[in-house]
Amino acid sequence: MQKKTVSQPTDTTNPDYYHRVVDCQWACPAHTDVPGYIRLIAQGEYSDAYQLNRHSNIFPGILGRVCDRPCEPACRRSRIEDKPVAICRLKRIAADLTDMNDVQLPEIAPANGKRIACVGAGCASLALANDLLPLGYEVVIFEALDRSGGLMRTNIPSFRLPPEVLDQEIGMIIGMGADIHFDHPVESMKTLLEEGYDAIFVGSGAPKGKNLELPGRYDSDRIHIGIDWLESVAFEHTESIGERVLIIGVGNTAMDCCRTSLRLGSTDVKVMARKPRAFFKASDWELEDAEEENVEIIVNHSPKAFVIEDGKLAGMIFELMEYQLDSAGRIESSTVTGETMIPCDDVVLAIGQDNAFPWIERDQGIEFDQWEVPVVDPVTHQGTRAGVFFGGDAAFGPKNIIWAVEHGHQAAISIHKYCHGEDITDRLPMGMNLNSAKMGIHEWSFSNSYDSGKRIPVPQVQLSERFKQLNIEVELGFSPELAAEEVERCLNCDLQTVFTENLCIECDACIDVCPVKCLTITEAGTEDDLRTRLSAPAENLEQGLLISGALPQTGRVMIKDEDLCVHCSLCAERCPTAAWDMQKFTLLKPCAGDESVSEPIRQSGA
Amino acid sequence: MTYMRRPSVVHPGLPHNDLGLSARDYEGGISTLCAGCGHDSVTSALVQTLFELNIPPHRVAKLSGIGCSSKTPAYFASASHGFNSVHGRMPSVATGANSVNRDLHYIGVSGDGDSLSIGFGQLCHAIRRNVNMLYVIDNNGVYGLTKGQFSASADVGTTAKKGEVNIQPPIDACLTALTMGCTFVARSFSGDKQQLVPLLKAGLTHKGFALIDIVSPCVTFNDHLGSTKSYDFTRQHYHPTIHTDFIPPAEEITVSSEDGDTISVELHDGSRVVLKKTDEQYDPTDRNSAYAYLQKHTAAQEVVTGLLFIDEAKPDMHETHMVVEQPLIDIDFDTLCPRRSALEKIQNRFR
Numbered sequence: 001m002q003k004k005t006v007s008q009p010t011d012t013t014n015p016d017y018y019h020r021v022v023d024c025q026w027a028c029p030a031h032t033d034v035p036g037y038i039r040l041i042a043q044g045e046y047s048d049a050y051q052l053n054r055h056s057n058i059f060p061g062i063l064g065r066v067c068d069r070p071c072e073p074a075c076r077r078s079r080i081e082d083k084p085v086a087i088c089r090l091k092r093i094a095a096d097l098t099d100m101n102d103v104q105l106p107e108i109a110p111a112n113g114k115r116i117a118c119v120g121a122g123c124a125s126l127a128l129a130n131d132l133l134p135l136g137y138e139v140v141i142f143e144a145l146d147r148s149g150g151l152m153r154t155n156i157p158s159f160r161l162p163p164e165v166l167d168q169e170i171g172m173i174i175g176m177g178a179d180i181h182f183d184h185p186v187e188s189m190k191t192l193l194e195e196g197y198d199a200i201f202v203g204s205g206a207p208k209g210k211n212l213e214l215p216g217r218y219d220s221d222r223i224h225i226g227i228d229w230l231e232s233v234a235f236e237h238t239e240s241i242g243e244r245v246l247i248i249g250v251g252n253t254a255m256d257c258c259r260t261s262l263r264l265g266s267t268d269v270k271v272m273a274r275k276p277r278a279f280f281k282a283s284d285w286e287l288e289d290a291e292e293e294n295v296e297i298i299v300n301h302s303p304k305a306f307v308i309e310d311g312k313l314a315g316m317i318f319e320l321m322e323y324q325l326d327s328a329g330r331i332e333s334s335t336v337t338g339e340t341m342i343p344c345d346d347v348v349l350a351i352g353q354d355n356a357f358p359w360i361e362r363d364q365g366i367e368f369d370q371w372e373v374p375v376v377d378p379v380t381h382q383g384t385r386a387g388v389f390f391g392g393d394a395a396f397g398p399k400n401i402i403w404a405v406e407h408g409h410q411a412a413i414s415i416h417k418y419c420h421g422e423d424i425t426d427r428l429p430m431g432m433n434l435n436s437a438k439m440g441i442h443e444w445s446f447s448n449s450y451d452s453g454k455r456i457p458v459p460q461v462q463l464s465e466r467f468k469q470l471n472i473e474v475e476l477g478f479s480p481e482l483a484a485e486e487v488e489r490c491l492n493c494d495l496q497t498v499f500t501e502n503l504c505i506e507c508d509a510c511i512d513v514c515p516v517k518c519l520t521i522t523e524a525g526t527e528d529d530l531r532t533r534l535s536a537p538a539e540n541l542e543q544g545l546l547i548s549g550a551l552p553q554t555g556r557v558m559i560k561d562e563d564l565c566v567h568c569s570l571c572a573e574r575c576p577t578a579a580w581d582m583q584k585f586t587l588l589k590p591c592a593g594d595e596s597v598s599e600p601i602r603q604s605g606a
Numbered sequence: 607m608t609y610m611r612r613p614s615v616v617h618p619g620l621p622h623n624d625l626g627l628s629a630r631d632y633e634g635g636i637s638t639l640c641a642g643c644g645h646d647s648v649t650s651a652l653v654q655t656l657f658e659l660n661i662p663p664h665r666v667a668k669l670s671g672i673g674c675s676s677k678t679p680a681y682f683a684s685a686s687h688g689f690n691s692v693h694g695r696m697p698s699v700a701t702g703a704n705s706v707n708r709d710l711h712y713i714g715v716s717g718d719g720d721s722l723s724i725g726f727g728q729l730c731h732a733i734r735r736n737v738n739m740l741y742v743i744d745n746n747g748v749y750g751l752t753k754g755q756f757s758a759s760a761d762v763g764t765t766a767k768k769g770e771v772n773i774q775p776p777i778d779a780c781l782t783a784l785t786m787g788c789t790f791v792a793r794s795f796s797g798d799k800q801q802l803v804p805l806l807k808a809g810l811t812h813k814g815f816a817l818i819d820i821v822s823p824c825v826t827f828n829d830h831l832g833s834t835k836s837y838d839f840t841r842q843h844y845h846p847t848i849h850t851d852f853i854p855p856a857e858e859i860t861v862s863s864e865d866g867d868t869i870s871v872e873l874h875d876g877s878r879v880v881l882k883k884t885d886e887q888y889d890p891t892d893r894n895s896a897y898a899y900l901q902k903h904t905a906a907q908e909v910v911t912g913l914l915f916i917d918e919a920k921p922d923m924h925e926t927h928m929v930v931e932q933p934l935i936d937i938d939f940d941t942l943c944p945r946r947s948a949l950e951k952i953q954n955r956f957r
Contacts, residue, residue: 080615442609450613505837506797507642507825512650515630516617537619553841568613576642576825 009549009557012498015432018585020544021562022493024087027074029406031589032056034071034087035494039446041090042487044480047102049094054103056589058127058173058405061165064092065475066156068252068283068400076491079540079564080516083455085489086478093478100168105134108176112136114419117197119186122150123401124203124392126173127408128415131592133176135416140197141178144185148174150205151393152401154231155253157260158471189360189388199387199415202374203404206393208356212248212349216306220313223306226253226350233260233470242345244268246316248303251281254350258295261348263470270342271297272316275331276323289474293463307341315343353398373397380424381411389414412592431588436581437495438572444582446495448569450515451488492567494585499558501548503579506556510571510580511535519571520559521551530559538563612636629657634684639674642829644796644822644837645744649681651799652713652742655806656683659854667703667710671696671725674751675717675744675822694725697732697741701923704737707933708924711810712739718759719749722777726758733786733815738922740809741817743779744796746824747835754827761907765832778904779819780914784897790816791896791915792850795840796823798911804879805913807852813874814922821909840909847899848890848912849882871916881913890915 010017020026024034033052040049053060057067067088075084114137118125121143129139147153149166174180186192192200209225217223222242226249232238245266247258250273258269271290273280276299280287291297301318308314320338323331355373360366365385367375374383376390383390391407393399414424437445459476466474478486511519517536524530527545531538538545538561546560572580612633620628632653637646656666663685670676672693679688687710691699700714721729721743732741747760756764759779760772783791790812794802802820809816821840823829829836834843855876867883869890881890889895896915903910923929934942 079618449610450615452614505642505825505829506841507644507823507837508647508650508797508799509642512646513612513637515613515615517620518617536617539619553838564617566613566615568610570610570612573610574641574646576640 008547009501010544010547012546015430015587017544017546018432018434018496019430019587021496021565022585022587023074023076024071024085025494025587027070028056029070029403030056030409031587032071033494033587035490035492036586037094038085038087038090038487038490039492041094041483042447042490046094046097047099050098051104053091053094057402058130058408059123059169059401060091061095061169062152062161063402064088064090064095065165066152066161067091067402069285070402076493076564076566077489080491080566081454085491086455086458086486089458089475089478090483090486093480093483095165096477097480100172103172105172105176108134109136111138112419114138114198115140115196116199116201116415117142117192117195118201118203119192120144120150120202120204120392120394121148121170121180121182122203122205122392122404123152124205124394124404124408124411125150125201126170127405128201128203128391128412129178129408130173130176131409131412132415133173133178135593137419139178141180142184142186143180143182146182148180148182150203151227154234155227155256157230157256157263158234159259159263159466159474160256162471162473185359187359189364189366193364193388198419199389201411201415202360202383202388202390202394203392203408204357204394206353206355206398208354209349210352210354212303212351214303214305216308219308219311220306222313222346224346224348226257226348227353229348230256230260233264238264240265242266244344245270245346245348246342246344247271247348247350249273249281249350249352250287250297251350251352252283252286253353254348255282255286255290257348257350258290259293260470261346262293262295263467266346269295270344271295272301272303272318272342273297273299274302274321276300278329279331293466301340301342302336304339306347313345313347315341316347317341353393355394355397357394379410379427380414381407382414382418382424387418409591413590416592428590428594430590433586433588434496434498434583435586436583438581442573444495444569445584446492446582447488448492448495448567448582450491450566450568453485453489455489456482456486493565495567495569495582496585497546497560497565497567497571498581498583499546499548499560500579500581501551501558503577504548504551504558505577505579506551506553507576509574509576513570513574515568515570516564516566518561518563518565520561521556522559524550524555524557534559534561536561536564610636623657624660625662627657627663629653631685632656632663632683634679634681637678637681639677640750640824640826642825643674644746644820644824645675645678646681647796647799648715648742648744648802648820648822649678651796651802651806653682654799654803655810658803659807659810661711661810665710667712669696669700669703669712669714671716671720673717673720673749674746674824675715675742676720678715678744679713694720694723694728696720697725697728697737700739700741701732701735701737704739704923705929707935708738708929708931709933712737713810714739714741716741716743718743718745718747718757718779722758722779722782726777730782730786733783733788733817735923736787736789736814736920736926738813738924739815740806740812741815742806743817743819744822745779745819745835746822746828747833748824748828750824750827754824759835761834764834765830767827767830769832778900779817780900781897781904783817783819784893784900784915787920788817788915789814789917789920790913792816792818792913793820793909793911794818795821795844795909795911797837797841798844798846801846801850801911804850804852808850808873808879808913808916811852811873811875811877812916812918814918814920834907843907843909845903845908845910846912847883847885847888847903847910848914849884850913851880851882853878853880871918873918879913879916881916891917893917
């Protein structure tokens with residue numbers, strides 16, 4: 001008989017295995033303990049939920065409104081039914097109901113004599129300051145504008161993110177002792193380097209909006225660059241716009257531009273897209289919000305020229321596009337089927353943004369690639385010159401706030417090591433704790449029963465009221481009552497099903513009771529082979545199979561497909577020998593200043 | 607036992623049968639048996655069986671007596687008919703129900719106490735009449751509901767949880783059934799659904815009395831060292847003698863005819879059971895040889911499993927008694943209840 005290749009049992013001692021099961025936490029760049037804070041909200045412990053959030057993402061109030069929410073498309077709930085848990089807006093209620101004066105900030109260690117310069121007072125620099133200030137660093141932030149927050153303040157309209165929320169959360173960090181210099185653009189890296197800082201962090205963002213070089217571009221002053229225009233609106237330099245506005249591009253900035261236009265007096269806003277809807281860059285929810293405000297999104301129109309009549313912008317000419325898709329839905333080719341002129345008073349270009357480093361001299365040992373983006377190590381965030389670090393959009397091009405926060409955390413680890421003469425590449429690994437959630441025969445320390453409720457929409461200001469003022473916040477946020485319903489939709493994916501194979505008597509009780517048929521006992525085999533003979537199809541390769549070692553009685557193996565497990569705990573309740581246990585997974589993510597990761601606590605099922 | 611309802615959430619990739627139902631549509635209430643009870647696995651195998659046979663739940667009648675096993679009809683096919691009878695009397699109730707409506711699928715679930723002690727006579731007579739039904743014995747060798755005393759199927763030498771040794775010889779359900787003329791005799795194990803599901807499908811399709819004796823360990827009172835009905839003991843002494851495949855009518859048999867040890871038996875509805883022997887000496891169509899084989903190997907403490915005997919030719923109760931073909935419920939009232947004059951006519955024949 002041919003010898004079968006048998007897969008190794010899953011290595012569950014590697015924190016990545018269970019971490020991946022917590023889809024939201026795994027997807028979050030800062031690895032926020034989402035189910036953890038959702039449970040705290042469920043218990044009414046809003047301040048604790050805020051605190052847990054703040055530990056990872058620093059800006060719960062801000063991110064609870066405007067996060068790009070990579071967690072939500074990842075949410076397991078969206079694989080079980082249609083909509084994910086409203087993770088982002090739950091974060092907001094934790095912030096709404098927390099008294100900011102009660103937020104516990106870390107104690108500040110005595111000054112360690114090290115001075116760090118940060119370029120830009122945006123989210124990346126602030127995250128870095130948040131991590132380094134408590135360790136005794138002197139953090140000096142140089143900001144070109146007269147207020148902090150970077151793009152959070154200049155590019156996100158106040159009807160989505162009120163300035164007071166920014167002030168509160170940024171104030172907490174500045175209040176820890178950051179030395180912030182406004183109206184202080186850094187104009188020379190060389191000069192900055194000569195000032196003798198122990199390390200320099202560049203968090204200057206991607207401040208250059210992309211232009212569209214088409215005929216007529218410079219013949220009118222009514223053609224605006226999206227992010228610059230949003231900034232001048234935020235600073236109240238621009239207070240009106242024409243009645244008919246064309247927004248070019250369908251990213252999230254375009255959505256902010258079209259909604260801002262509506263509040264500055266335009267009545268006819270069209271968002272012009274070159275490609276069909278499936279290729280839009282904007283998040284679904286931002287598209288929905290814009291469309292709800294009667295913004296028209298026109299697809300398959302490729303900009304060709306600006307029409308200037310009598311020295312005035314009269315409209316834009318577009319080519320009508322048709323796309324041929326392949327079987328996977330990718331564009332194979334395109335054809336132009338005609339042209340059309342759309343009249344307008346203003347055009348806003350929201351087609352992307354670039355990094356810009358005119359202030360970094362190219363002879364300072366800081367290398368740039370062919371796109372003028374600095375060469376940055378993706379782990380340490382150090383550029384090619386030792387002691388100069390990059391984060392946020394300045395590091396790898398435009399991303400989003402939560403990525404910038406994580407860059408700040410990682411750069412803080414590097415800078416801390418760098419300033420202490422340690423190897424910045426020698427970083428602590430992720431750790432984890434696993435604690436049994438068993439409280440009694442049928443009692444668990446979490447709400448394990450499946451709630452079939454549908455996603456609850458966030459209450460909003462009525463359409464008729466919204467446009468009266470620029471700064472009326474559209475979303476009202478969840479009430480505690482609505483939040484209490486929404487939290488029950490969370491599947492508690494961090495309550496891991498932990499299997500202890502030597503306790504198993506192969507009675508099949510867990511397999512029989514599992515509502516989503518994710519368990520199987522079968523002969524060992526390779527993972528590809530095993531995936532073909534499970535109780536239910538296991539087609540999502542993003543989620544792992546938990547493969548046990550040989551079971552004591554027959555030598556077969558227990559397989560769990562993590563994909564659709566609803567963490568109802570029935571397997572553990574029906575297990576006569578406690579071979580299955582529900583254990584709370586806590587990710588131990590190293591921060592700047594962590595000397596060591598504590599030893600993982602592992603409990604057997606017994 | 608579990609208090610929580612099983613979540614209604616369904617795996618989006620779960621297959622559906624010809625009726626458009628998923629296996630979850632054949633489930634019942636959540637089991638209140640001990641966690642790890644073999645009976646729950648048998649229940650789950652029955653769910654799978656009904657799902658795969660495309661049986662509409664409302665065309666099934668579930669019957670049981672008293673005991674842990676007899677609680678299980680509540681845990682599958684909640685949309686079916688059910689009757690929970692007096693201890694050991696399920697065969698009579700099944701016989702009665704079957705007499706008046708032969709079109710339903712009858713599933714009796716009983717235990718070793720219900721069938722081999724208090725209801726032993728009932729079982730024998732249902733076999734003798736060849737009532738068309740599937741008769742499942744969840745056999746764990748103890749009285750679980752009364753804290754684990756030895757039952758009539760406990761082997762000599764097996765120990766109770768506290769250590770007492772059983773000295774009474776057991777009643778073997780399969781040997782009894784063979785003696786009584788049973789037309790479908792099988793033995794299986796709750797921990798082997800790959801074997802159990804095809805057997806249940808064949809038994810439910812078989813026209814006549816199909817007895818399946820299932821070793822179904824009692825985790826609470828009979829799963830210790832020294833027990834001969836524990837998961838561990840059963841696995842160590844497990845002998846799948848006859849491998850059974852159930853082939854529905856429309857499907858072709860893919861077993862190669864070169865395999866000399868393969869026997870194919872056609873069932874009344876056109877489906878087939880394909881039996882592959884793992885032991886040449888065995889003949890599942892010869893009652894005497896089956897009896898001898900079973901007795902010899904049981905004496906050697908082997909748990910012989912599979913479809914041990916099948917006889918598709920013997921007439922069932924309805925054929926023997928030439929009962930009207932329609933279920934009584936489908937017969938109009940006047941035909942079913944002839945007037946007084948009809949009774950007088952009959953009485954006159956005896957005057």
